[in-house]
Amino acid sequence: MTTSQTLRRPGPSSPGQAPAARPAVRARRTRLPVALTAAGFAVAAVLMLPLVFLLIEARGAGAAAVTDLIFRRLTADLLWNTVRLTVVVTALCAVIGTAAAWCVERTNLPGRRVWAVLVVVPLAIPDFVVSFGWASLWTWVQGFRGAVVVMTLAVYPLVYLPVAASLRAADPGQEEVARSLGVGRVRTFVRVTLAQARGAILGGCLLVALVLLAEYGAFEILGYQTFTTEIFTEFSVSFSVPAACALSLVLVALSLLVLAGEGMLRGGGRVSRSGPLAPRQMPPQRLGRATLPVLAGFGLLTALALGVPVGASIYWMAERSSHAILGVSLASAALHTAGYAASAGALATLAALPIALLAIRYTGRVRYFLERSTYLVLAMPGVVIAFALAYFSERYGSGLLYQSAPLLVICYSIMFFPLALVGVKASLARAPVSLDEMARSLGQRRLAVLWRVTLRLAGPGLVAAFCLVFLSVVTELTATLLLIPTGVQTLATQFWAYEQNLAYGQAAPFALVMIAVAALPSYVLGRFFDRSAHPDG
Amino acid sequence: MATPRDPVVARVRGLAAAALAVLGLVTLAACGGSGGSGAQSITLYNGQHVQTAQNLVAAFEAATGISVSIRSNDEGALADQIATEGSHSPADVVLTENSPPLESLQAKGLLAKVKPATRARTPARFSSPQGEWVGVSARVSVLIYNPAVIPASQLPTEVRQLADPQYRGKLAIAPQEADFQPIVTSFLHAYGKPATLSWLKGIEANASGHVYSDNETVANQVNRGAVAFGIVNQYYWWRMRAEIGASSIHSKIAYFAPGDPGYVIDVSGAAVLKSSAHQAAAQKFLAFLVSRQGQEIIADPSKSISYEYPIASGVTTQAPETPFSQLRPYPITIAELGDGSTAIALMREAGLL
Numbered sequence: 102m103t104t105s106q107t108l109r110r111p112g113p114s115s116p117g118q119a120p121a122a123r124p125a126v127r128a129r130r131t132r133l134p135v136a137l138t139a140a141g142f143a144v145a146a147v148l149m150l151p152l153v154f155l156l157i158e159a160r161g162a163g164a165a166a167v168t169d170l171i172f173r174r175l176t177a178d179l180l181w182n183t184v185r186l187t188v189v190v191t192a193l194c195a196v197i198g199t200a201a202a203w204c205v206e207r208t209n210l211p212g213r214r215v216w217a218v219l220v221v222v223p224l225a226i227p228d229f230v231v232s233f234g235w236a237s238l239w240t241w242v243q244g245f246r247g248a249v250v251v252m253t254l255a256v257y258p259l260v261y262l263p264v265a266a267s268l269r270a271a272d273p274g275q276e277e278v279a280r281s282l283g284v285g286r287v288r289t290f291v292r293v294t295l296a297q298a299r300g301a302i303l304g305g306c307l308l309v310a311l312v313l314l315a316e317y318g319a320f321e322i323l324g325y326q327t328f329t330t331e332i333f334t335e336f337s338v339s340f341s342v343p344a345a346c347a348l349s350l351v352l353v354a355l356s357l358l359v360l361a362g363e364g365m366l367r368g369g370g371r372v373s374r375s376g377p378l379a380p381r382q383m384p385p386q387r388l389g390r391a392t393l394p395v396l397a398g399f400g401l402l403t404a405l406a407l408g409v410p411v412g413a414s415i416y417w418m419a420e421r422s423s424h425a426i427l428g429v430s431l432a433s434a435a436l437h438t439a440g441y442a443a444s445a446g447a448l449a450t451l452a453a454l455p456i457a458l459l460a461i462r463y464t465g466r467v468r469y470f471l472e473r474s475t476y477l478v479l480a481m482p483g484v485v486i487a488f489a490l491a492y493f494s495e496r497y498g499s500g501l502l503y504q505s506a507p508l509l510v511i512c513y514s515i516m517f518f519p520l521a522l523v524g525v526k527a528s529l530a531r532a533p534v535s536l537d538e539m540a541r542s543l544g545q546r547r548l549a550v551l552w553r554v555t556l557r558l559a560g561p562g563l564v565a566a567f568c569l570v571f572l573s574v575v576t577e578l579t580a581t582l583l584l585i586p587t588g589v590q591t592l593a594t595q596f597w598a599y600e601q602n603l604a605y606g607q608a609a610p611f612a613l614v615m616i617a618v619a620a621l622p623s624y625v626l627g628r629f630f631d632r633s634a635h636p637d638g
Numbered sequence: 639m640a641t642p643r644d645p646v647v648a649r650v651r652g653l654a655a656a657a658l659a660v661l662g663l664v665t666l667a668a669c670g671g672s673g674g675s676g677a678q679s680i681t682l683y684n685g686q687h688v689q690t691a692q693n694l695v696a697a698f699e700a701a702t703g704i705s706v707s708i709r710s711n712d713e714g715a716l717a718d719q720i721a722t723e724g725s726h727s728p729a730d731v732v733l734t735e736n737s738p739p740l741e742s743l744q745a746k747g748l749l750a751k752v753k754p755a756t757r758a759r760t761p762a763r764f765s766s767p768q769g770e771w772v773g774v775s776a777r778v779s780v781l782i783y784n785p786a787v788i789p790a791s792q793l794p795t796e797v798r799q800l801a802d803p804q805y806r807g808k809l810a811i812a813p814q815e816a817d818f819q820p821i822v823t824s825f826l827h828a829y830g831k832p833a834t835l836s837w838l839k840g841i842e843a844n845a846s847g848h849v850y851s852d853n854e855t856v857a858n859q860v861n862r863g864a865v866a867f868g869i870v871n872q873y874y875w876w877r878m879r880a881e882i883g884a885s886s887i888h889s890k891i892a893y894f895a896p897g898d899p900g901y902v903i904d905v906s907g908a909a910v911l912k913s914s915a916h917q918a919a920a921q922k923f924l925a926f927l928v929s930r931q932g933q934e935i936i937a938d939p940s941k942s943i944s945y946e947y948p949i950a951s952g953v954t955t956q957a958p959e960t961p962f963s964q965l966r967p968y969p970i971t972i973a974e975l976g977d978g979s980t981a982i983a984l985m986r987e988a989g990l991l
Contacts, residue, residue, distance in 0.1 A: 174989050244847065321851045330851065334814045334991055337714030339982050340742040342722060484715070491722050500726035583719060587681055587709045587728065598688040598710060601854070604881060 134547065140455035141471055147452075148475050148515055152353065154489035155346045155481075162343030170347050175331070183327040183355065186248055187313045193253045194309045198260025199302055201402065203294065204395055206268040209385040211392065216399050217265070218627035223406035224258040225619030227576035227593065229318030230612045231255045231406075233600070234413030236322055248325040254406040255319065256312055260305030262626065266527060267301035268294070286386075300367060304523060307363045311479040311519070314352055314359070318578060328352050329482045333579075342488060349485050356480030360473055411616065417609035435614050438591040441506065442574035442618075445513035446567040449521035452514060453566060457525040458555075472522075479519040483580035486516050491583065509584045513574045520569040528562015529555065568622035575619045592618065679705040680730040680919045683720065685713025686906060690944040691733060693935055698926045704919045713739045713816060720911065721746055730914040731923050733774070735906045736816040740771040741977040743909065750910045753921050759928035760950040764905045767973045771909035774927045775936050775946040778965050779821055779902045781892045782860045782875050783867035793867060793892055797825060797900025800869075801840025810848035810856045810868030811841065813990040817853060817871050820902050822981035824970050828899040831984070838988035849990070854878070861889040871904060876945035876959060896966030903967045906946065 159167055204210050205217050223231075232251045235242040242250060275297070279289040295302070317329050328351055335345035388395055460472040478486065490512050494503040502508040514521075540550045556563070578593045585594065592615040599608035684691040688710050695706045709729070711719070717739040720727050727748075734740055743749050749770040757765055757772050764773030783793055788808060794800055800809060812818060826834045848865045850856050856868040857878045875891045894901040908927055910920040926932045933953035935941045947955050947962040955962060985991045 173986060175986065175991065178989070322855070324848075324850045324855065326849075330814075331991075336718050337712050338814055338816065338819065338991065339979065340714055340717045340721070340739060340977070342718050345718075488718070488722060491719065495723055495726050500723070500728070503723070503726070504728060582711045583715065588707045594710075601688070 137455050137458055141459045144452045144456055144518075145471050145474055148478055148518055150493060151478060151481055151486045151489040151515070154492050155349050155353065155485065158343045158346035158492075159350055162341075162347050166344065167347040170344055171351060176351075179326060179328050179331055180351075182245070182325065183314065186245065186252070186325070186327065187310050187359075189249055190252045190256070190313055191306050191310045193249070194257040194260045195302055195306050197253065197257045197402070198305055199264050199295070199298065201257075201399070202261050202265035202268055202298075203290070204388075204399070206265050207294070207386050208388050208395075210388060210395060210399075216403075218624050219403050219407065220261055220399070221258050221627040222616075222620060222623045223254060224256075224626075225572050225575070225623045226255065226407070226410050226616055227318065227578075227596075227612070228252070228255045228316060229322055229578070229600075230414065230576075230596070230615070231410045232319040232322040233605075234410035238409065238413060243323050244325055247323040248320060251319050251323060252313060252316065256309050257406075259308045259312065260302065263301040263305045263523070263527065264298050267298050271297040303363050303367050307359065307476070308479070308519065308523065310359045310363075311356055311476060314356055314480040315482050317482055317484075328355070332482055333484065336484065346485070346488075349481060352480055352482075353477060356477055359480070360476055364473070411613070414609040414612045414616075417605035418613070419606075431610055431614055434590045434592045434595045434611065435618055437589055438575055438593070438615070439618055441510060441513065441591065442571040444506075444510040445517065445574045446521075446569075446571040448510060449514040449518050449570045450525060450563055450566045453518060453521040453525040457522055457529050460522075460526055461529045475522060476519045478515055479517075481516075483512075483516055483577060484583060487512055487580035487583040490515075504584060504586055506586060509581070509586070512580050512584050513570070513577065516577070516580065517570045517573045520573060521566040524562055524566025524569050525559070528559040528565065565626055568626045571622045572619050572626075575615055678703070678916065678919050679707065680914075680916045680923060681707045681709060681728050682923070683716045683729040683732045684708050684710045685716050685732070685734040685739065687735075687944055690936070690942045690946075693941050693943075694927065694932060697931060697935055698923055701926065701931065702919075702922055704922065706923065717742055720748060723913075724748075725913050727911055727913045729911050730916050730920040731908060731910055733906070733908040733927070735904075736820070737766075737771075737773075737905050737907055737972055737975060738816060738819070738978045740766065740907050740909055741972075741975075744768060744770045745977060748912055750912045750914070750917065752910065752924055756921065756925045756928055759925075763971060764903075764949050765907065765972070766909075767971075771907045772924055772928060773905045773907045773949055773972075774932075775906045775944070776949045776962070777817075777871040777873050777904045777906070777946050778967060779817065779869060779894075779900060779904070780872045780875070781867050781894070782857055782870050782889050783892060784860050784863050784865075784889045786888060787863055788866040790890070790892060795895045796898050797821065797894055798829075798837065800900075801837045801844065803840075803844075805844045805866075807844070807847065808866035809841065809844045810850060810859055810865040811845045811990075812850045812853050812856050812868075812870075813985055814851055815853050816978075817904055818869065819978040819981045819985065820904055820975050821869065821900055822985060823975050823978055824899040824902045824968050826981060826984070827970050827974055828968065834981075835984055835988060838984055838990060842989050857889070861887065863888065869900075872959060873945035876939070876957060877943070880939065880943070880945075893960075897968055899968045899970075901965075901967045902970065903965070905949070905972060 162170075201216075201220050205213050205220070210216065228251065231254060232242075232247070235247065235251055241247070271294075275293050276289055279293050280286075284292070314327075315329055316327070317333055320327055320330050321333070328348060332345045332348045332352070335341055335348060456472055456475060459468050490508060491503060494501055494508065540554045541547070545553065576593060578597055581591055581594055582597070585591065590598075592611045596608045596611040596615065599605070599611070682691065682695065688708075691708055691710065695708055699705055709716075713734040713736065716732060716734070720729055720732060720743060723729070732740070732743065740749070744766060751769050752765075752772045754769075757769060760773045764776065765771065781793055783790070794802070794805070799805070822834065822838065825837060829837070848859065848868070850859065853870045853874045856870050857874045859865050860868045861878060861882075872891060875889065879887050908924050910917065910924060914920050928950035930951045930953060933948040933951045936944060936946055937948040937953050937956050939945050939957045945955075945957050945959065949962070982991060
C-alpha cells in the first residue's frame with residue numbers, strides 16, 4: 102500500500118532499468134494546483150476537528166485537574182501497558198505479515214491463491230469477537246498475554262496487505278543478481294527482499310501501532326488496561342468529558358512519537374526498482390523440503406485467526422439461549438451496517454484523493470505535514486471522535502445532523518481516513534505522472550486527465566481503499582452507539598446488546614453475519630493485492 | 639486513452655453512484671424514522687439492560703399509545719452525551735442502572751422535577767432528595783464465590799477483610815463499573831478517608847490479575863474457577879444462571895454481615911430532561927415505571943429478565959431470591975452516595991482507576 106515511498110526514491114544501484122521509470126516517479130516542488138491544495142487543506146482541517154475538540158475540553162478541565170490526572174501512579178502503569186503491547190504486537194505483526202506475504206508472493210506455495218484471501222479475512226472479524234472467542238475457550242487468554250495473542254491475530258493483515266503488494270511490484274531482478282553473484286538465500290532475503298519491502302513494512306507497522314493505541318473492545322473483554330480503556334473509564338465512571346479528553350491528549354502525544362519514529366526509520370532507506378509499468382513475472386522460489394512446515398504454518402495461522410472466533414460463534418449459537426431482544430431483525434441490522442459502511446468507504450476514499458495526490462506527486466514540508474497529520478485520527482478512540490462531532494454539532498449547528506446517518510458516515514470517514522489514504526496512495530503510485538503529462542500535452546483538461554488517466558489506472562486500488570474502510574466500519578461500536586439514529590441498530594450494536602447480557606447464543610448470529618458481510622470486501626482486497634503487479638491479468 | 643466506456647472507469651463511476659444512492663437511502667430512512675405521524679413520541683436514553691427497557695417500553699406503548707424510541711448505551715456515556723448535547727438534547731427521559739449518573743445530571747441542572755404523585759410511589763429514601771429523579775428498582779451487593787476454590791467458611795464477612803493479605807490473588811473486582819464505587823463511598827462513610835485509602839490499596843494488591851472491566855466478567859471468571867471470589871450485585875449471578883442454565887453454575891452467592899458497609903443497596907432510577915419538548919409524555923413514562931404494572935414487569939424475571947428488586951407501588955419480587963424486606967444493608971442514603979466523586983478520587987490514588 103505504501104509502495105509510493107519506494108517508488109519516489111530512484112536510487113543509483115540499478116543503472117540498467119527502463120528509462121521510462123525516472124520521469125514517471127520524479128516528484129516535483131513546483132506548481133501546486135490551487136484546487137487540489139485547497140481540497141487537501143479542507144480535508145485535513147476536518148480531520149483536525151477531534152484534536153481541536155480535545156484541546157478545548159482539556160482547557161475547560163483546568164491545568165491543575167489535567168496535571169493531577171496525567172501525573173498519577175496509574176499513568177506509569179498505563180504507559181507501560183500501552184507501550185509494551187504496541188511494541189510486541191507491532192513486531193509480531195511485522196514478522197507474521199512479512200513472512201506470509203513473502204510466501205504467498207514469492208514462492209511456489211501450494212494453494213497460494215486461496216491463502217492470499219484467507220490471510221486477509223481476519224481483518225473482517227471484530228476485535229471484540231476475536232477476544233471473546235479466545236477468552237471463552239481458555240482462561241489464560243487475558244491480560245497482557247491475551248492482548249498480544251488477540252491483537253496480533255486481529256491486525257497482522259494490515260502489514261500483510263502492503264507488503265504483499267510491494268513484493269509483487271518490486272523489481273525481481275535484484276534478487277536474481279544477488280543470487281547469481283553467489284549470495285545465499287537468507288542473505289538475499291535480508292539484504293534485498295526486506296530492503297525492497299521496507300517502506301511497506303514500516304507503513305503497515307505504523308497502521309498497526311496506531312490502531313493498537315485506539316483499541317478498546319478487545320481489551321475490555323480481556324481485562325487489559327491501556328490509555329484507551331482508561332479514557333472509557335473516565336467517560337463512564339466520572340462523567341467527565343474534560344478528563345477523558347485530557348487523557349486522550351496523551352494518546353495523541355504517543356501517536357506523534359509513533360509517526361516520528363516511523364518517519365525516521367523510513368528516511369534512511371534507499372530502494373530502487375524498475376518502472377511500475379514494467380513488472381516482470383519472476384520464477385517463484387522453490388520451497389522444497391520447507392513446503393510442509395510452511396503449509397502447516399499457514400494452516401495454524403488460519404485456524405487461530407479465523408477458526409477460533411468463527412468456531413466460538415457457531416458454538417454459542419448451538420447453545421440455546423432463552424431471551425430475545427425485540428424488534429430488530431438480523432436483516433435490518435445487516436442492511437444498515439452495509440449501507441453505512443459503503444457510504445463511509447466511498448466518502449473516505451473520495452476525501453483521500455486530494456491528500457494522496459499531493460503526497461505522491463509533490464514534495465515539500467507543508468505537503469509532508471499535511472499528509473502525516475491525517476494519521477493522528479487513527480490513534481484516537483472512536484468515542485472521542487464521536488463526542489467531538491456531537492460537540493460541534495451542538496455548539497455551532499444547533500444540533501444540526503446530530504444522530505443522523507450523514508453525520509455518522511462522516512464520523513466513520515474521519516476515523517478510518519488513514520486506511521483509505523494508504524490504499525489510495527498505493528494505487529496512485531501506480532499511475533505515473535508521465536501519462537498525465539502526455540494526456541495534457543494532447544490537449545486534455547486537468548480534470549479530464551484526472552478522470553480519464555489517473556483514476557483509470559488507480560481504479561482497482563480505490564476499490565481496495567474502499568474495502569479497507571468498509572471492513573473497519575462494519576465492526577465499529579463505540580462511536581456508533583453515540584451517533585447512530587435512535588432506534589436503528591447495526592450488527593455491532595446488536596451484538597453488543599446481547600453480549601452485555603451474556604446472551605451469547607443470540608449474539609453469535611450477529612457476529613457471523615458481520616463476518617459474512619465483511620468477507621466479500623476481504624476477498625476483493627486479497628485479490629486486488631494479489632493481482633496488483635499483473636495489470637494484464 | 640481511457641474512454642467513458644472503459645470498464646475500470648465504469649466501475650469507479652458505478653461504485654460512486656452506488657455509494658451515493660445508499661447514502662441517500664440511509665438518510666431517507668433516518669428522516670422517515672424521526673418524522674412520524676401525529677402520534678406522540680418520546681426518546682428514552684437507556685443505560686439499563688436492553689431487554690428490561692424494551693419490555694417496559696412495550697407495555698407503556700400499549701397502555702398509553704405514546705411511542706418510545708430507545709437509545710441504549712453505557713449509562714456513563716449517556717450522561718456525558720446529555721451533558722454535551724445541552725439544550726438541544728434529543729432525549730426526553732433517561733433511565734440508568736445506578737444513581738450516580740442521575741445525581742451528576744441533577745448537579746449540572748439538566749433535569750426537570752419529577753411529579754410529586756410519581757415520587758410518592760417509591761419510598762423516599764430511594765429517590766433524589768431534590769426530587770429530580772425517581773427510584774425504579776434496586777439491587778444489592780454480594781460476594782460471588784466458587785466453593786471448589788474457596789470454602790464458604792473462609793470467605794470474608796466484612797468488607798474490611800477484602801484487603802487482608804490472606805486473600806491475595808483470590809479477589810476479583812470490576813472497579814470501573816458503576817456498582818463498585820457505591821461500596822467505596824459507603825466504606826468512606828463508615829471509616830473515613832485514610833482508612834479507605836489503605837483499604838483500597840490492599841484491595842488493589844489482592845485483586846491484581848483479576849481486575850475486570852465489567853461485572854459479567856467477574857461473575858463468569860468466578861463461576862469457571864479462574865478466581866476464588868468477587869464482588870458483584872446479586873442479579874449478575876441470577877442472570878448468569880438464567881442464561882447458561884443451573885447445571886453450568888459452579889458458584890454461589892454470599893452476603894456480608896448485616897449492616898456491614900459492604901452490604902449496599904444500589905438504586906436504578908429515571909428522570910425527565912429539562913430540555914425535553916414532551917414534558918407531559920415524559921412524565922407519564924416515569925409514572926408508568928413506578929406504577930403497579932411497570933413494577934410487576936420488573937418483579938417477574940421472565941418478563942424483565944433482570945432479577946432486580948421492584949421498589950415502588952408495594953410490588954415484591956417473584957424471583958426465588960432473598961426477599962427485599964429481609965435484606966440488612968448498611969444505612970447510607972442516596973444523597974450520601976452522591977455522584978461518587980470522592981470515592982473515584984480515592985480509587986485513582988490507590989491505582990484502581
